[in-house]
Amino acid sequence: MEGEEEANLARFMRWATALGISDSPNSDAPSSACLGRSLSLFNFPEAGGRGLAATRALTKGELVLRVPKEALMTNDSLLSNDQKLSVALGKLPFLSTAQILCIALLNEGNRGRSSWWYPYLKQLPQSYDLLESFGQLEIEALQIDDAIWTAEKAVQKVKTEWKEATPVLSELNLKPQFTTFNAWLWASATISSRTMHISWDTAGCLCPVGDFFNYAPPEEGPHQLCESKATDTDSLLHITSCDEGQRAENSTKELVDAKTDRLADAGYDEGLASYCFYAKRNYERGDQVLLSYGTYTNLELLEHYGFILQENPNDKAFISLETEMYSLCSWPNDSLYISVDGKPSFALLSTVRLWATPVSKRRSVKHLAYSGQLISIDNEVAVMEWTAKRCRAVLSSCSTSIEEDLQLLHFMDKIENSNGETKSSTLALGDEIRAFLESNSVDAGKVTAKRRRSISRLKLAVQWRHRYKSILSDCIIHCSKMLDNISVI
Numbered sequence: 090m091e092g093e094e095e096a097n098l099a100r101f102m103r104w105a106t107a108l109g110i111s112d113s114p115n116s117d118a119p120s121s122a123c124l125g126r127s128l129s130l131f132n133f134p135e136a137g138g139r140g141l142a143a144t145r146a147l148t149k150g151e152l153v154l155r156v157p158k159e160a161l162m163t164n165d166s167l168l169s170n171d172q173k174l175s176v177a178l179g180k181l182p183f184l185s186t187a188q189i190l191c192i193a194l195l196n197e198g199n200r201g202r203s204s205w206w207y208p209y210l211k212q213l214p215q216s217y218d219l220l221e222s223f224g225q226l227e228i229e230a231l232q233i234d235d236a237i238w239t240a241e242k243a244v245q246k247v248k249t250e251w252k253e254a255t256p257v258l259s260e261l262n263l264k265p266q267f268t269t270f271n272a273w274l275w276a277s278a279t280i281s282s283r284t285m286h287i288s289w290d291t292a293g294c295l296c297p298v299g300d301f302f303n304y305a306p307p308e309e310g311p312h313q314l315c316e317s318k319a320t321d322t323d324s325l326l327h328i329t330s331c332d333e334g335q336r337a338e339n340s341t342k343e344l345v346d347a348k349t350d351r352l353a354d355a356g357y358d359e360g361l362a363s364y365c366f367y368a369k370r371n372y373e374r375g376d377q378v379l380l381s382y383g384t385y386t387n388l389e390l391l392e393h394y395g396f397i398l399q400e401n402p403n404d405k406a407f408i409s410l411e412t413e414m415y416s417l418c419s420w421p422n423d424s425l426y427i428s429v430d431g432k433p434s435f436a437l438l439s440t441v442r443l444w445a446t447p448v449s450k451r452r453s454v455k456h457l458a459y460s461g462q463l464i465s466i467d468n469e470v471a472v473m474e475w476t477a478k479r480c481r482a483v484l485s486s487c488s489t490s491i492e493e494d495l496q497l498l499h500f501m502d503k504i505e506n507s508n509g510e511t512k513s514s515t516l517a518l519g520d521e522i523r524a525f526l527e528s529n530s531v532d533a534g535k536v537t538a539k540r541r542r543s544i545s546r547l548k549l550a551v552q553w554r555h556r557y558k559s560i561l562s563d564c565i566i567h568c569s570k571m572l573d574n575i576s577v578i
C-alpha cells in the first residue's frame with residue numbers, strides 16, 4: 090500500500106512537472122522537478138499532515154509556486170472536450186456551479202486510468218471529516234445547539250444537492266460506485282476543502298500542488314482593534330472612546346489589509362496565466378509554508394475544511410441572547426459573540442449595556458453604548474453578572490464538563506494510537522464518560538480503518554466543544570475580574 094502511494098505520488102510529480110508547475114517560477118532554466126528549489130512535500134502530523142516545507146530561506150512576498158492555467162481543474166477545462174457531459178448538464182440548468190464541478194469530478198474518476206487527470210485524482214485524499222460527513226452520533230457530540238444546527242444543515246444541503254444531481258449521474262452511465270451518496274460526499278468535500286478562488290467561476294478551481302499548502306489564519310482578525318480597547322480591564326473607568334467614525338475607518342483599513350493580505354498570499358494572475366503563490370512571511374529552511382484560506386472560526390473550519398485549530402485567533406463563541414437584544418441595536422447578529430480570549434465583542438457588550446438600562450433611559454444613553462462607553466457602575470455590574478450567568482447556564486446544560494471532555498480526548502488519543510490495548514483504561518474513566526463511549530459504540534478492543542475514521546470525527550466534535558466551553562469559561566473569569574475591579578472603586 091505504501092509502495093503504491095509512493096508510486097502514485099512520483100507519477101503525479103512527473104505529470105505536474107511536465108505541465109510547467111514550478112517552485113522556481115523566476116528561473117528560465119527548465120526544471121527537472123516541479124518541487125525542490127523552494128518547496129518540498131513533507132508530513133506535518135501536528136499541523137495538517139501532508140504539506141509544503143521551505144527548502145531554503147524564503148522572503149516575505151516572494152513568488153514560491155506557479156501553477157499554469159492548463160493545470161487548473163475547472164468546470165471549463167472538464168466540460169470543454171466532453172460533449173456527453175455538456176448535453177447531460179444542459180438538461181438540468183438549475184444546478185449550481187459547485188454541483189457541476191462535483192459531477193465533472195466524479196465523471197473524471199469514472200474514467201479511471203484513461204483520464205488525463207488520473208495522476209492528480211490518485212493523490213487526492215480518500216475521505217474527509219467535514220461537518221457534512223458527520224453521522225448523528227458525531228453531530229450530537231457537538232452538544233451546542235448552534236453547532237448541531239449548522240451540522241444538520243450541512244448534511245441536509247449535501248443530500249439535497251446529491252438528489253438534484255442524480256438524474257445527470259444516471260444519464261452519464263457512471264459505474265455504481267461513482268453515483269452513491271458517499272461518492273458525492275467525497276466530491277463535495279474535495280471541492281469545499283481544496284478549491285481556490287477564480288474570478289470566472291464561483292465553483293473555484295482545483296489547483297494541483299497548490300492544494301498541498303496547509304492553513305494558517307491571517308495575522309489579525311477583523312474588528313480586534315476596537316474591541317480590545319472597549320473591553321480592556323485596565324480601561325474600565327477611562328474607556329477609550331471608539332466612535333462610529335473610528336470604527337468605520339478601522340474596518341475599511343482592515344478590509345484593505347485583508348485584501349492585500351489575500352493578494353499577497355495567492356491568486357490567479359492574468360498576466361502570467363497562472364495561479365501564483367507568495368510567501369506571506371519570511372520562512373527558515375524546514376519551516377512549513379502556510380497559506381491563509383481566509384478568516385474562520387473553528388466551527389467554520391470544521392464545516393468547510395474538516396479540522397479545527399487549538400489556537401485560533403479568529404474563534405468565537407455565540408451564546409443565545411434575550412430575544413429583545415437582537416433588535417435593540419443595529420449590530421448584525423454575527424457581531425454579537427464572545428472572543429477567543431473570553432471577552433464579549435464590542436457589539437455584544439454595547440448591546441447588553443443598553444438592554445440592562447431601564448427602557449425609559451435607553452434613548453438618552455444610546456450614544457454611550459454605541460461608542461463603547463460605560464453607562465454606569467450599576468449597569469456594568471448587571472452586564473457582567475448577566476453575561477457570566479448566561480455562560481454558566483450554557484456550560485451546565487452540556488452533558489459533559491470541560492474536564493470530562495479533556496479526559497475523553499485523552500482516551501481517544503489512546504484508542505487512535507493503540508492496537509486494541511485500551512480496554513482496561515476505560516475502568517479509570519467516570520460513569521458519564523463510560524456511558525458516552527458505550528452509546529457512541531466506541532469499542533476499545535477493535536480499531537478498524539472505518540472505526541478509526543469515526544473516532545477521528547468524534548474526536549473533532551469533542552475538540553470543538555472543548556474549545557467552545559473554554560471560551561465561555563474564560564468569559565466567566567473575565568466577568569469576575571471586571572466585577573472585582575468595580576468593587577474596589
Ligand SMILES: C[S@@+](CC[C@H](N)C(=O)[O-])C[C@H]1O[C@@H](n2cnc3c(N)ncnc32)[C@H](O)[C@@H]1O
Nearest residue numbers: 136137138139282283300301302303304394396
Ligand atoms: C488544501 S488541503 C492541504 C493539503 C492537505 N494536507 C493534503 O494532504 O492534501 C486542506 C486540508 O488540509 C488539512 N489542513 C490544512 N491545514 C490544516 C491545519 N492547520 N491543521 C489541520 N489540518 C489542516 C485539512 O484536512 C484541510 O481540509
